[in-house]
Amino acid sequence: MDLSTAGILLLDGVTNGAVYALLALATVLVFAVTRVIFIPQGEFVAYGALTLALLQLGKVPGTIWLLLALAALAALLDLADAVRRGLPASAIVRGLARTLAAPIVVSALTWWAAPLKLHLLAQSALTLAVVTLLGPLVYRLAYQRLADATVLVLLIVSVGVHFALTGLGLVFFGAEGFRNPSFWDVRFAAGPLSLSGQTIFIFIASIALIVALWLFFGRTLRGKALRATAVNRLGARLMGISTSGAGRLSFGLAAFIGALSGLLIGPTTTIFYDSGFLIGLKGFVAAIFGGLASYPAAALGALLVGVLESFSSFYASAFKEVIVFTLIIPVLLWRSFQHGHDDEEEQ
Amino acid sequence: MKKIRILAAAIAAVGAALAPLPALADLTIGVSISLTGPTSALGIPTQKGIALWPKEIAGEKLNVILLDDATDPTKGVQNTRKLITEDKVDVIVGSVTTPVAIAMADVCVEGKTPQLMLSPANLPPGKDAWSFRMPQSTAVMAIPIVEHWKKLGVKTYGFLGYSDGYGEAWLTDIKPLADKAGIKLVDTERFARSDTSVTGQALKLMSANPDAILVVASGSGAAMPHKGLVERGYPKGKIYQTHGAATMDLIRVGGADVEGSFVSSGPAVVAEQLPATNASKALGVQYKTAFEAANGKGSANQFGAHAFDVIVVLQKAVPIALKKGKPGTPEFRAALKDAFETMGRTPVSQGVLSWTPADHFGYTPETGVLLKVANGDWQVVN
Numbered sequence: 001m002d003l004s005t006a007g008i009l010l011l012d013g014v015t016n017g018a019v020y021a022l023l024a025l026a027t028v029l030v031f032a033v034t035r036v037i038f039i040p041q042g043e044f045v046a047y048g049a050l051t052l053a054l055l056q057l058g059k060v061p062g063t064i065w066l067l068l069a070l071a072a073l074a075a076l077l078d079l080a081d082a083v084r085r086g087l088p089a090s091a092i093v094r095g096l097a098r099t100l101a102a103p104i105v106v107s108a109l110t111w112w113a114a115p116l117k118l119h120l121l122a123q124s125a126l127t128l129a130v131v132t133l134l135g136p137l138v139y140r141l142a143y144q145r146l147a148d149a150t151v152l153v154l155l156i157v158s159v160g161v162h163f164a165l166t167g168l169g170l171v172f173f174g175a176e177g178f179r180n181p182s183f184w185d186v187r188f189a190a191g192p193l194s195l196s197g198q199t200i201f202i203f204i205a206s207i208a209l210i211v212a213l214w215l216f217f218g219r220t221l222r223g224k225a226l227r228a229t230a231v232n233r234l235g236a237r238l239m240g241i242s243t244s245g246a247g248r249l250s251f252g253l254a255a256f257i258g259a260l261s262g263l264l265i266g267p268t269t270t271i272f273y274d275s276g277f278l279i280g281l282k283g284f285v286a287a288i289f290g291g292l293a294s295y296p297a298a299a300l301g302a303l304l305v306g307v308l309e310s311f312s313s314f315y316a317s318a319f320k321e322v323i324v325f326t327l328i329i330p331v332l333l334w335r336s337f338q339h340g341h342d343d344e345e346e347q
Numbered sequence: 348m349k350k351i352r353i354l355a356a357a358i359a360a361v362g363a364a365l366a367p368l369p370a371l372a373d374l375t376i377g378v379s380i381s382l383t384g385p386t387s388a389l390g391i392p393t394q395k396g397i398a399l400w401p402k403e404i405a406g407e408k409l410n411v412i413l414l415d416d417a418t419d420p421t422k423g424v425q426n427t428r429k430l431i432t433e434d435k436v437d438v439i440v441g442s443v444t445t446p447v448a449i450a451m452a453d454v455c456v457e458g459k460t461p462q463l464m465l466s467p468a469n470l471p472p473g474k475d476a477w478s479f480r481m482p483q484s485t486a487v488m489a490i491p492i493v494e495h496w497k498k499l500g501v502k503t504y505g506f507l508g509y510s511d512g513y514g515e516a517w518l519t520d521i522k523p524l525a526d527k528a529g530i531k532l533v534d535t536e537r538f539a540r541s542d543t544s545v546t547g548q549a550l551k552l553m554s555a556n557p558d559a560i561l562v563v564a565s566g567s568g569a570a571m572p573h574k575g576l577v578e579r580g581y582p583k584g585k586i587y588q589t590h591g592a593a594t595m596d597l598i599r600v601g602g603a604d605v606e607g608s609f610v611s612s613g614p615a616v617v618a619e620q621l622p623a624t625n626a627s628k629a630l631g632v633q634y635k636t637a638f639e640a641a642n643g644k645g646s647a648n649q650f651g652a653h654a655f656d657v658i659v660v661l662q663k664a665v666p667i668a669l670k671k672g673k674p675g676t677p678e679f680r681a682a683l684k685d686a687f688e689t690m691g692r693t694p695v696s697q698g699v700l701s702w703t704p705a706d707h708f709g710y711t712p713e714t715g716v717l718l719k720v721a722n723g724d725w726q727v728v729n
Contacts, residue, residue: 005550005554009550012544016544019543174391175387175391177567178567178600268543270568274541278541279541279543312547313546313547313548317537318510318537321539
């Protein structure tokens, strides 16, 4: 291998790594706040990319029906809760409006805008809105009642949610894959390296998002509340922080990050309804680097996964996935030697 | 009808003579295909083809039972057992997924029921005693590609294929053909449908500098590696795709990057462009017209064509088998299998079949057609 080949592989690896990094951050965020190992993280990637693809075709994406159905279910649950607790009618109505307003507005807007074939950026904004709103609803319906269950129970729920979302993806988007148009269709050549506009876009978006998250957690009250919940749920609750609110917020962020990742990689590869799983799983491997707790370590892990994947596809393409996923074993060994066995979760 | 069946089962249970009952005389086809799971992209268009099946064959009312195997061999085996023991089907159709079709073959041998596979599954001798393939073997589909290479004077080729059974089958089948023609395989690279990039594989292939590259993938999954090669500067006109990729999805996703590339295909998708001498032309046009009338222009594909061909084959074999038994009886099923093996040269929309007791693939070398992508459509290469 010469230097230029190595350069191209490195660039390719870092580009994919940047997307894995976003997913790894989302995985760490969700786990830290809610203790949920969020396997369906990747589904939001596919939902994001494919919702945009359908909008590009001028079709109404099925995700808005899912959004409305989930919102209706959540509203029913809220209603039952409120009635049981004997809340006054005005409070019930306000609660329902809070659950239903955003999904209905966004769905209606998408339904109206779909046949108009708006500008790519406007369609991307709609896509982000639709998929982001799915996150808190998934938390509300699948996890909120089980918030105090063991990590294992939450993991099992995650597997169920993953299968449900993948199956629904097949219904909404069909079995064939889509490739989205590039956000920035230019190419820069630097020697043997050729940098596409989309690659630059991926880097800028990833870095911007990481900085935004850093500011959010460091500077805002809500971000600090999330951190507090991550450190000590009971303590946070005693301080007046709603843990279910924190859960919904973290799932909303995770869905937003997933959808954004989908928009970023959609133009570089063909996305199928089930593509998200493997992409999300690589983000998960990266998150393991940080012990599902450290954001910088997870981001570094993601870059390592991307680069390792790229180089192993050059040297031994038949064993690429084997190499990437085997990486998790030495990492787990190393972490367990470093920190000893953590028995906190076992009861 | 159901009552009579239960009655029939009861009679069998007490050991009475199992005489063929007239009410069972409907011809029953049991279909098990992948409508969900990773290969639903093959199963769903097949289902659309099945929806166009006629109401009767050779005067027998046609009764179709369609089940989903979820791309899961275990589920496929369960479906097959149910179809054979409960529904007493005369013929099993499916699956579109190779591993599922292979698992089903064992049950069909056990249940002595002929199976028309919708996947080009390779089975060891004896295992496929009751199984016949509707799709062409990869060995037959490799012929037009190697012939084209010979004509162009290609000396070396590279392989970029799925890391699964489909990729492996192509590699093992094209290699002897190419070796015989003196064309050397210089690099073998793999990828998976869900991969996000083939940059590494493309670089490795480029450094081996082959005269042509064969991409082995299916449906819209074939576009990503193709685009990957073109992005790294490999000429489009030297990339060859297999019949798994011969759907409009390749052109839809691949866009300008697949223009000028070659695809090996069965004749059905380009039926109207074929010379009048081609044996599949009439049937191919018939299939394409019917399928596109139901599903829209440009929707015709090889999966729907295989479903169409199931009926073409049955229309020839059922009258022969009817002479030996009534549908719903073991005699009829055995006779149907014999009819498949002895009915000889049978043009279908996807080529020319000639099944024998020894060869249950049976496509003749005249089957494959080489296509070129031109102006976002297929063009037959002569």
